Amino acid sequence: MSALARTTLAIERDLLEKFDAWMAKHSYASRSEAVRDLMRNTLVEQEWASPGAEVLAVLSIVFDHGKHTLSQALVHIQHEAHHCILCSQHVHLDRHRCAEVIVMQGKAGQLRRLGEAIIATRGVRAGKLTLMSTSV
Ligand code: NI
Structure with missing residues (x-):
C-alpha cells in the first residue's frame, strides 16, 4: 500500500x-x-470499459443438477477457457440445485463474454458476474 x-x-x-x-x-x-x-x-x-485490460472476475451461478447435459456443457465451456479460469467451487445446494463460484483472470472483453455465455446456458437459473481488478 x-x-x-x-x-x-x-x-x-x-x-x-x-x-x-x-x-x-x-x-x-x-x-x-x-x-x-x-x-x-x-x-x-x-x-x-477497456476490453483489452487485464482484470479479475468472479462468476456465481445456480443451476439445475437434474439436467445432466447442462453439467457437461458447463464443464466444456470452462475447459475451452481453461487459460482464464483460476479455480471453481461447486456446492450441492439440495437434491436438485447446485451453486458454483468461478474465479477468472484475463482480458475484460473475454471474461465478460465467457461469463455471459455461462449465464445464458439453458438450465442456469441465476448468475452474476462480479467485476474485480488486480490493480486497485
Ligand atoms: Ni452439485
Missing part, C-alpha cells in the same frame, strides 16, 4: 448528510475508507 495523502473536500451539507447515512448503512467506520472504496470501484469500472 502506498503512503496516505491528505486532502480537503468541499461538499454540500445535505449531500454529506446523505453520504454519512449511506456509510452507516454499509458499516463504514470512517469517511476516508468509504470514499477510498468508491474511488476504487470507479477505477475498476473504468478498467472494465
